[in-house]
Amino acid sequence: METNKKDKSEQLEQVGTIIKALSGFYYVRADDALRFPSEIQCRARGVFKKKGLTPLVGDRVRFSMTDNGEGTVTELFPRSSELVRPPVANIDLAILVFSVTEPSLNLQLLDKFLVHIEHADIPAVLCLSKKDLEQDGDESEEAKAMSAAVNEIYGAIGYEVYSTSAKHNNGIGELRERLRGHLAVFAGQSGVGKSSLLNTIVPGLQLETNAISNRLGRGKHTTRHVELIDIGGGLVADTPGFSQLDFVELGVDDLSSCFVEMRELSPNCKFRGCTHIHEPGCAVLEALEEGRLAPSRHEHYKLFLEEMKEKKRRY
Template sequence: MPEGIIYKALSGYYFVEDDSGRTVQCRARGIFKKRGESPLVGDRVLFAETENGEGTVDAIQPRSTALVRPPVANADLAVLVFSVIRPELNLQLLDKFLVHTEHAGLDALIVLTKMDATADSENADRILRDVESARSLYTSIGYDTIVTSAKMQDGIDELRERLSRHISVFAGQSGVGKSSLVNALVPGLQLETNEISEKLGRGRHTTRHVELVKMAGGGYVADTPGFSQLDFAELGIDQISDCFREFRELASGCKFRGCTHLHEPGCAVMAARESGGIAESRYQHYAAFMAEWKENRRRY
């Protein structure tokens, strides 16, 4: 039975690319519905061809990861796209994306976009300082960071090489330039893009379904719907702290097991904060996320 990868799901059809590069439009067998299962974009599947030239998805191979939002299987790299201008770089939102990325079991690549737009800004010097500071901070924690301009093609080759051999999920606020980046990565592709609304100060969603785009150098990228609101409903307190890499490494040195790193004596994380071993912005964002988690628990 032939095997392939689902690269697009649309209107009840699953578009499967087999290992020779051929595409077969498939329906899922009824057995999946009975089991309460559903094939996902990114799934490796076994399929059978039918007489009308289409096919049926018969079996789903074991998944390494399965995301709910966006619904993608076997992704192993989250590309967190943040613009440096319009909208401004928001490190608290970036840290929130990193928490969810860590919880999902994906590695993260931070991509800072729209560097070309800084030349026309009266705050260009400040923006460049902020970008360099952010790169230094997140590199020290262990995250790869690439600065790009889709318009000028800066950083695109480096990004393409970094994404090869991965199934990558693009995520970030609306209007930061995710679709523009994917268009730059895959020549000839024309994903719909939208400029930032001057009135609202944010972009409109341009991607309405999940689709894997194959890159010439190998690997797939998924351009996913932009969103700016994430919550911690599915996480526990200990999981939030575990999703801060530098906290996770220090936690074994805390005096109390299950330390929240907020008020306990003998906390290794709080000690590192006092000595400058942890960035103040990261700790403040962690404290804000914990407060948000507790507020959500009270509400529900």
């Protein structure tokens, strides 16, 4: 009798991935898709709350089935990565989506996103959306120059840059192939076309999209919660659009290491703990002077550093 109970409990214990979290429920896709073809609606055990643990979308979990066909998350497996905003775990590729126009590309915001992604130690890929505006003759000279600058500045320091148009289906196949085998996050400023891109990558998906507000020059938030989308051979977290980020979880001493070119140069600085602002023998300042470091990147580093110090002074 005891053996039968044990066998039954082992059959009920399953492993899977949290695909969506909503209103206190966790929707888990079981690894055993034959036995569990649909996502299982689960609650988390109270012990997680006592331990200060919160299951996240992307978490690998163990769960047990209950008599009513729902489940209970009983164990969280160790995470390979964890993002605070958006709250998602085990991401191994970040697609930062920025349009060159509507809304205008903001390199300072792009660098903020990159700092956070680098700090989380997740490989990042840049995706320039809405390239149809260029093809349709609606892109300004300023936008074209900005597009070229992104390729020049970020391509030179090792970031892959993809140019896409959801409207004309350009670059979609290459981006889909890049996502294969990954659990990726799509992030970027509101209104840049993340949902439109995903709708094109996954025909029939029909994520809600919103037009840009002409008055504000930015989009409305169309995504209300984090959810993993199966793109066929990979999973993508569609995340709420952001118009700003902060540095709550990032320390002042960590900042320079989140700029990849500065991270590579800093071992050659004369002084340990060099801030790369004013010190003699600074390899970063030398590279800046010689044109080997983009002025915009160093300028944004200084702005972020000051912002972090100001926040520290206030608290």
